[in-house]
Amino acid sequence: SRMSTNTSVVTEFILVGFSRLADLQGLLFSFFLTVYLLTVAGNLLIVLLVSADAALRTPMYFFLRNLSTLEIGYTSVTVPLLLHHLLTGQRHIPRSGCALQMFFFLLFGATECCLLAAMAYDRYAAICQPLRYPLLLSQRTCLCLAGSAWACGALVGLGHTSFVFSLPFCGPKAIPHFLCEIQAVLQLVCGNTSLNELQIILAAALLILCPFGLILGSYGRILATIFRIPSAAGRLKAFSTCSSHLVVVSLFYGTAIFIYIRPKASYDPTSDPLVSLFYAVVTPILNPIIYSLRNADVKAALKRTIQKIGPAGI
Numbered sequence: 104s105r106m107s108t109n110t111s112v113v114t115e116f117i118l119v120g121f122s123r124l125a126d127l128q129g130l131l132f133s134f135f136l137t138v139y140l141l142t143v144a145g146n147l148l149i150v151l152l153v154s155a156d157a158a159l160r161t162p163m164y165f166f167l168r169n170l171s172t173l174e175i176g177y178t179s180v181t182v183p184l185l186l187h188h189l190l191t192g193q194r195h196i197p198r199s200g201c202a203l204q205m206f207f208f209l210l211f212g213a214t215e216c217c218l219l220a221a222m223a224y225d226r227y228a229a230i231c232q233p234l235r236y237p238l239l240l241s242q243r244t245c246l247c248l249a250g251s252a253w254a255c256g257a258l259v260g261l262g263h264t265s266f267v268f269s270l271p272f273c274g275p276k277a278i279p280h281f282l283c284e285i286q287a288v289l290q291l292v293c294g295n296t297s298l299n300e301l302q303i304i305l306a307a308a309l310l311i312l313c314p315f316g317l318i319l320g321s322y323g324r325i326l327a328t329i330f331r332i333p334s335a336a337g338r339l340k341a342f343s344t345c346s347s348h349l350v351v352v353s354l355f356y357g358t359a360i361f362i363y364i365r366p367k368a369s370y371d372p373t374s375d376p377l378v379s380l381f382y383a384v385v386t387p388i389l390n391p392i393i394y395s396l397r398n399a400d401v402k403a404a405l406k407r408t409i410q411k412i413g414p415a416g417i
């Protein structure tokens with residue numbers, strides 16, 4: 104016999120998301136489908152290009168390929184489900200599905216934090232320690248750095264998700280978001296959760312600010328080195344090798360800091376999902392664009408690959 108409880112246990116949630124924009128469902132569906140396909144295609148292109156082209160066999164492109172793999176996963180845990188909800192109008196998600204989505208979203212997000220820090224270290228070593236660069240970023244070190252980023256992401260995902268889903272859910276089922284995002288799901292926990300929130304905010308702050316501090320430190324040293332280069336052309340050349348990374352870092356950390364380093368009381372169900380739209384949907388498509396358009400090496404590799412494939416295709 105089961106113990107009777109006076110609180111009903113929530114077994115499924117409803118992702119409210121864009122349901123208020125009822126007239127725009129078709130438009131939103133086409134928009135997200137297009138962005139999703141372009142994101143997967145763009146990142147896949149980077150993965151294939153880096154794997155195929157010998158000139159891109161450097162630590163920087165090893166990390167970029169890893170980042171692109173990650174971005175494919177990152178959008179794939181959010182956008183297809185959103186598309187399904189927009190198409191069917193059915194917005195239910197079982198509790199286990201919600202936990203799984205939160206786990207993968209945190210896994211990819213936290214891994215990206217760490218991977219961007221590893222990429223900043225790569226730029227620091229290339230610009231500030233050019234002679235020791237091959238030593239500082241040997242193949243083994245690169246594998247270790249990327250492996251640690253993924254391990255760290257998995258730990259964060261597992262820790263946060265199991266923590267949130269061990270809290271009691273007994274009341275409303277409507278998540279004010281289009282995905283099972285941790286801050287939005289926390290809104291539904293019953294009882295006083297201020298201590299839990301504090302723990303989550305501290306963990307998020309630590310996770311975001313540590314890699315961010317490393318990135319800032321790396322760029323401090325990079326800029327100091329670049330400013331000592333006597334010629335303007337030399338300065339520009341050195342800076343151009345890290346400008347793509349700098350743009351990606353600013354976009355990613357800008358939104359992550361805005362969303363996570365704040366107390367629950369300031370969660371805003373109307374504007375926050377829009378901001379997460381930015382880092383869940385928009386940043387993954389920006390990486391291939393930023394790295395391909397701003398980067399002469401990638402453009403040259405693309406040209407070579409097209410020429411290689413061209414005659415064979417005809």
Ligand SMILES: *[C@@H]1O[C@H](CO)[C@@H](O)[C@H](O)[C@H]1NC(C)=O
Nearest residue numbers: 168169172245246247249250
């Ligand atoms: C990303 O890094 C991990 C850990 O080093 C490695 O196992 C994986 O093969 C890498 N993926 C790509 C696509 O480079």
